[in-house]
Amino acid sequence: MLIGRIISISELNVKMFLEDNAKVCLDEVLYCDLNGRRHRFEVVDIEENVISTIPFDSVIGLMKGLEVYKFSDKLDIEYSDEILGRVFNSYGEPIDQKPISSLNKRCVYDDIVTMENLNINSGLLYTGIKVIDFFAPLQKGYKMGLLGGAGVGKTVFIKELINNIYMKSKSSAVFIGVGERSREGKELYDEMLESNLLDKMSIVYGQMGENSVARSKAVYSGITLAEYFRDQKNQDVLLFIDNIYRFVQAKSEISNELKNVPVENGYPTTMISDISNVEERINSVDNGSITSFQAIYVPADDMTDEAVQSIITHLDGQLVLDRHIAEEGIYPAVDVFKTTSKAIDVRVVGERHYKLVERVLKYLTRYKELEEIIAVLGLEELSDNDKNVFYRSRKIRNYFSQPMFVAENYTNIKGKLVAIENVLNDIEGILDGKYDMVDESKFMYIGDLSELNIS
């Protein structure tokens, strides 16, 4: 049925004039055909008989007066076992050149977990990465944020987590690539395919070469897939989102083009509710859980950015990557002072672990102060106690660097997993002076300290 005709066009906003008896709802998908190409639009605003829509892709070549028809009620995506091992675009269409035979589709904007069904009890989940297990241990059903400015290693970290957790578990996983590099997207697909690990993973890509509508929709489509594993298959799902900030960024672009009044730094008026709507879906219920890892880009290295802060509110734990640490050649470049987890609690990790974290942070805080003193006075002026703090802190700092499986190309060292027990023993040993005679450089890029061969 004819719905209306186009009356105005800009890059992300196409307005249409409705036919007399046409009825449309928000989120409805419309289309028009031009020169053999189908253009689709989603309704975002209705005012009397003029509607505003956002185009699914480029509007180049569109004209005033083109006729628009209804495509579907709402954006939807396949909702069956056929999503396993498949790659979708933001609009729920497979892009890996294989057909899908069943058509169990489900709208991507579905429900939010109710308080009644929400499950918040869960056990610890170790990753084998020293710095994360020690400072910010995870629990099943946890939301972990990986924050960092441009080029400090968020994506490498996400890939290492996929390597360490997904590959060793029976859980299904969903990977959502939002506004990130297409090259990395293809590499992930190839690597999973080559190592025969694609069979329990579904991937959704809305990468940075695509327009903002595509980028924003990828998140909804991907979460719907994760909900399938959780609700229909009762599984513990792993959800990787790289990068959730790009979702807010894409929404800003759309919002600006719709001439909505922005808040600070051009972010959309609806930013906080947009983020909440998405994050509240990523939760665990009695029979299934979603453990999510969300990379969060920090624009202009500004941690106080409104979008970043609004996302952090939803997290159970955060790992912050820092440019200065990366500059010193220590990877993963984690800023341990800003890295936190709700699991750092005596009742969850136990007293020993808890106390050790406290001790280490105390040492490293003093180390930071000492660095400033040394820059002026040199090392000799320090008291013996401070000298110990200084040297041991540097060893601890170096110890938390770690060769990663997915970073072998940068380090030429095979990745290593370290059990949390060994981390605790090693840290205790360094703090107690057991390794005072070992040069600090020996602590770089190793697994646990048994590698040093000290009796």
Place this chain on the structure above:
Amino acid sequence: MEEDNYLTRIVDEKIEKISDNSNVYSVGTVTGVKNFLIRVDGMDRVMFYEKINIGDKAIGYVSAIHENYVIVAIVDIKTPIIVGDMSYSTNTLFQGKYSNDAFGRIINIFGVDILSSKKFSSLIDLPIERPTIAIMDRTTVNRPLETGITGIDMLYPIGKGQRQLIIGDKRTGKTQILLDTIVNQKNKNVFCIYIALGKTKKEVKTVYKELVEKGAINYTIIVAAFNDDLPPVISLTPYFALSIAEEFMKSGRDVLVCIDDLKRHAEAYREISLLSNKTPGRDAYPADIFYTHSRLLEKGCQYKNGGSITILPVMETKGNDITDYISTNVISITDGQIVLSSKNFQKGEKPAINYGLSVSRLGGAVQTKELKEMGTQIRRKLLSYLERKSVYELVNEDEMSAELKNSFKEGEQILEKLRQYKFSTKTHQEMIDLFQDLFQKE
């Protein structure tokens, strides 16, 4: 309410007109001139992005279609436009013009050979922008692109299909790295495109002259938009140049594209956006400034047919701060960055690479095994030296441990060996030989 009815009636009338309109070309009247953005009334049937002639005064393209007028962005203007001028649609999208004779020349998006100010005789229409290259059409980046610069090829290597940012203050040798890399492609079967954005004519001519002298011009095209060109031209030029590159890539060629520089591009785009009443965001840039650069740089890839586009964009910074909005945006798009520091430049450490802040996300994946083993070890030694030097600088040499002393000695030697004067590129074998004595086989 009365106004609403009025609007509805107008719209109704328009739509009626459109539906029974049989003429293909529509004609309009200029009703507003705002710098290079022209408001035109009466053009009912134009396509978004269609080429529009304003009499014989100017050429532009449709940048927005509104209920009862369109906005035309002007790209080329001969005489001033006044209200009342007639505008004519062309029924074709705005396209760039390219000629196969462009190698060795300086060209613009209109198909003009700028050195002679004449149009090329045989011109091909090329779309300014094409759809993004599909994820599944890309393959792994794993072949090295040799820059001939030791600090890059060994420590932060670049692969064919990689996007590697060159970032630094004014006068730190950014353009020189591009020139060295282009010159080093001689006899390596790589086409080069140098995109000059918002540069002075003098600067571009200097680049041209250098490339002629080094015998690199016959496999290079310079695509230029000068600082006095209209902002829409500066904004479109890199897309057009990459459209040319894509043409080559899809025929199986390797292409190297240098964009000098993206800061200027961002500024031109901001100018257009603010004049079109887009809401300013951080640093007054529009919200889609990220997408403006991301879709451009996503053209860089290793294509499934074997061809590739490698992109080296340049970004100018102020006060050696690489964490400003636009710089971090582009860093988050590219596959790594070579950071240049003015302090190193002044100390005479050339190329003035800041080895701590530089990154290659592909790393050893694009190196030979030998170079990778050596590169990772040398880089680790160098970074450890630079970090320890800043902490232990004041320590008495007698009190240093043997390990520390050795690290300092090696670090200084590495820095010395990395020094390289302009246009003195090295082969990979020469680099390996140079560092043989500092390398311990693991």
